[in-house]
Each structure stands twice: as C-alpha cells, then as structure tokens.
Amino acid sequence: MAQLDVQIAGLSLRNPVMPAAGPPGWNGDAMGACAEGGAGAIVSKTVSVLPAQAPTPNMAQIPGGFLNTELWSELPVEQFIAQEYPVARKTGLPLIISLGYTAGDITDLAPRVRPFADALELSTHYIGDDPSPMVQAIQAAKAAVDVPVFVKLSPFRDMRAAAQAAAEAGADGIVAVNSFGPCLGVDVETGRMLMGSRDGYGWLSGPALKPLALRCVFDVARSTSIPIIGVGGISNGVDAIEFLMVGASAVGVCTAAILRGPQVFGKIVAEMNAWLDSHGYASIAEIRGLALRHLDERAFRTSHVPPDLDVETCTGCGRCEVSCVYDAIHVVSKKAVLSRERCAGCGLCVTRCPVRALTLL
Numbered sequence: 001m002a003q004l005d006v007q008i009a010g011l012s013l014r015n016p017v018m019p020a021a022g023p024p025g026w027n028g029d030a031m032g033a034c035a036e037g038g039a040g041a042i043v044s045k046t047v048s049v050l051p052a053q054a055p056t057p058n059m060a061q062i063p064g065g066f067l068n069t070e071l072w073s074e075l076p077v078e079q080f081i082a083q084e085y086p087v088a089r090k091t092g093l094p095l096i097i098s099l100g101y102t103a104g105d106i107t108d109l110a111p112r113v114r115p116f117a118d119a120l121e122l123s124t125h126y127i128g129d130d131p132s133p134m135v136q137a138i139q140a141a142k143a144a145v146d147v148p149v150f151v152k153l154s155p156f157r158d159m160r161a162a163a164q165a166a167a168e169a170g171a172d173g174i175v176a177v178n179s180f181g182p183c184l185g186v187d188v189e190t191g192r193m194l195m196g197s198r199d200g201y202g203w204l205s206g207p208a209l210k211p212l213a214l215r216c217v218f219d220v221a222r223s224t225s226i227p228i229i230g231v232g233g234i235s236n237g238v239d240a241i242e243f244l245m246v247g248a249s250a251v252g253v254c255t256a257a258i259l260r261g262p263q264v265f266g267k268i269v270a271e272m273n274a275w276l277d278s279h280g281y282a283s284i285a286e287i288r289g290l291a292l293r294h295l296d297e298r299a300f301r302t303s304h305v306p307p308d309l310d311v312e313t314c315t316g317c318g319r320c321e322v323s324c325v326y327d328a329i330h331v332v333s334k335k336a337v338l339s340r341e342r343c344a345g346c347g348l349c350v351t352r353c354p355v356r357a358l359t360l361l
C-alpha cells in the first residue's frame with residue numbers, strides 16, 4: 001500500500017483525488033456522495049454573486065470528450081450558505097469553495113462563505129486572458145479571508161505568465177485547467193448545435209483535453225513553486241499519475257465523475273495505489289515532478305534512432321506493422337521484425353505496442 005496522503009497549501013488530504021468544480025459538487029448531497037465515493041477533498045460548484053442562467057441543453061458527450069456550456073451555479077449563494085455547504089462540511093473532508101469572478105464579487109462572497117471553507121478556489125473563466133483581473137481577485141480574497149486561496153486557470157492563457165502573476169499576488173496554489181473553448185458540436189440528425197448557448201459554443205473537457213492540460217500543468221510547475229491541482233481529462237489512476245509526474249500535487253476530476261458517478265474517485269485512488277505498488281514506489285511524493293526531472297536529463301536527438309525490440313515479449317499482433325508508414329516493421333512467423341535501416345525513429349510503434357515489446361528511451 002503506497003502512501004497516498006498529501007499536504008497541499010496547508011490542507012491535509014487522505015488522498016490526492018478530488019472533484020473539480022462542476023456538477024459533482026452542485027449541492028450538498030452531491031458533495032457528500034463524492035466523499036462516500038472516495039474523494040480526498042471536496043470542491044463545490046462555482047458560485048457567484050448572482051445565480052447563472054444556463055442555456056439548455058448544456059452538456060453533451062462527444063467522441064473522445066465532452067462539451068458543456070453550464071456556466072456557474074444556478075443556485076443562489078444564499079442557498080449554498082444555508083443548506084449546501086453545511087451538508088458538505090459533515091463529510092469531514094477539506095472543503096474548497098469555488099467562487100467567481102471579479103475582485104468585487106470575491107470581496108462580497110469570500111467573507112460570507114468563509115465559515116464553511118478550508119480553502120477558496122477562484123475561477124478565472126470569464127475574466128479574459130489579461131492577468132490583471134485575476135491578480136485583483138486574488139488580492140481581494142487574501143484581504144478578505146485567512147484560508148488558502150487557489151486560483152483556477154483556463155487553458156487559453158499564457159500559463160507561465162499567469163502562474164507567476166498568481167503567485168506574486170499571493171495565491172497559495174494553482175488549479176490547472178478549466179475546460180477549453182469555445183468549441184462546437186453538431187447533431188447531424190437534427191442539423192442543430194449540440195449546445196443550447198446563443199452561438200452554439202461549448203467548452204471541451206474529458207480525455208481530449210488531457211494533453212493540453214498536462215502541458216499547462218507542466219508550464220505552471222516550471223514557473224512557480226506553489227502547489228498545483230492538475231485537472232483535465234483524468235479518467236483513471238494512470239492519468240492521475242501523469243499529472244503528478246509533470247508537477248501536480250493533487251488532481252481534480254469532473255467529466256469522469258459526471259459520466260461514471262462519484263465512485264470514480266475511489267476507483268482512481270485504488271488504481272493509483274496499484275500502479276505505485278507494481279512500479280515499486282512507496283509514495284506519491286516519489287513521482288511528483290519525475291517527468292520534469294527526466295526532461296532535463298534527456299538528450300535531444302535528430303538522428304533516426306530505432307526502438308529496441310524484445311522478440312520474446314512480442315505477440316505478433318501486427319499493430320506496429322499496420323501503422324508503420326516507413327514500412328520498417330513486419331510480422332514474420334508471429335514475431336515483429338524491424339528493419340533498422342528503414343526505421344525513421346518516429347516512435348509510433350512504441351506507443352501502439354500493447355505489451356511494450358518495443359521501447360525507445
């Protein structure tokens with residue numbers, strides 16, 4: 001059993017997996033279900049001064065991802081204060097309360113939610129790409145309350161500049177990233193946009209977002225030392241491990257929790273534990289930032305280096321052969337045979353081999 005508990009910005013978490021702000025924390029009972037499902041902390045749906053008026057429809061599953069135009073909570077903050085946060089607090093888990101958006105909004109909201117908050121998370125989703133409104137919102141939160149303040153970045157910013165500005169403004173941690181957009185989806189059967197927003201725009205989340213989210217976390221980790229909660233396309237334990245390896249201390253999950261229910265948190269935790277055990281790691285601390293450290297060690301090569309092929313391990317499935325555009329690998333008598341002369345060293349076969357018979361370090 002690997003050590004999965006984590007300290008982040010002064011919060012003690014039993015494990016590093018939590019809901020990302022959104023439908024998994026839309027009310028008190030939902031937040032309770034996240035705790036029962038195995039989350040290490042609770043993050044509530046973003047509230048602002050006025051309830052949102054979200055268009056209908058506002059969520060759609062698409063191949064490889066998910067679109068939403070859900071905005072912030074349609075429930076008033078008064079209801080969260082009177083009913084929802086007290087229920088969430090009964091879980092005993094750290095409660096991170098998500099607020100939006102401007103400095104004025106935060107000055108109003110932060111002291112009102114403070115009695116329930118172990119930390120605040122400030123959404124920057126609707127305040128543009130200029131860091132100034134974010135900086136002002138962080139300063140407003142820090143002036144208003146004494147709990148840690150996380151700032152959640154959207155992926156269309158200059159992540160390094162935004163992260164540095166956030167840290168300088170006093171943020172205690174960064175959540176990266178929010179959904180990406182605007183994007184579009186069409187239902188060809190009706191000829192209508194999938195999203196009911198005025199222009200049909202929606203924001204992308206789920207697996208399609210993960211490579212972008214990883215790059216964002218990586219950039220943030222390289223530009224600040226404050227802790228990061230990595231969010232974007234996490235569906236399983238190995239996804240979460242990837243985020244830790246590029247510098248996150250904990251992870252948030254939204255789309256997978258919508259699609260598979262709140263038990264997904266515990267499943268991801270169990271998968272992380274199994275992965276760490278099977279790879280000989282005793283704690284998540286051992287893998288945090290590993291990919292950043294290896295990047296510094298890696299030689300930058302432009303020569304065509306072929307992969308190593310372990311013939312014993314090869315099952316002759318032929319996946320490498322079918323996608324080798326250089327015609328450098330063929331399955332002969334149920335074993336892959338690699339032409340080192342023809343190989344262009346692209347590495348695709350390494351990522352397609354289901355048994356890791358091909359490796360390229």
Ligand SMILES: Cc1cc2nc3c(=O)[nH]c(=O)nc-3n(C[C@H](O)[C@H](O)[C@H](O)COP(=O)(O)O)c2cc1C
Binds near residue numbers: 098
């Ligand atoms: C339906 C939906 C509603 C969301 N609402 C919020 C929100 O209120 N506040 C916020 O900061 N992020 C919100 N998000 C963004 C998620 O917290 C998360 O950053 C994003 O979806 C990427 O993570 P995922 O791929 O695990 O979903 C929402 C996402 C979805 C899909």
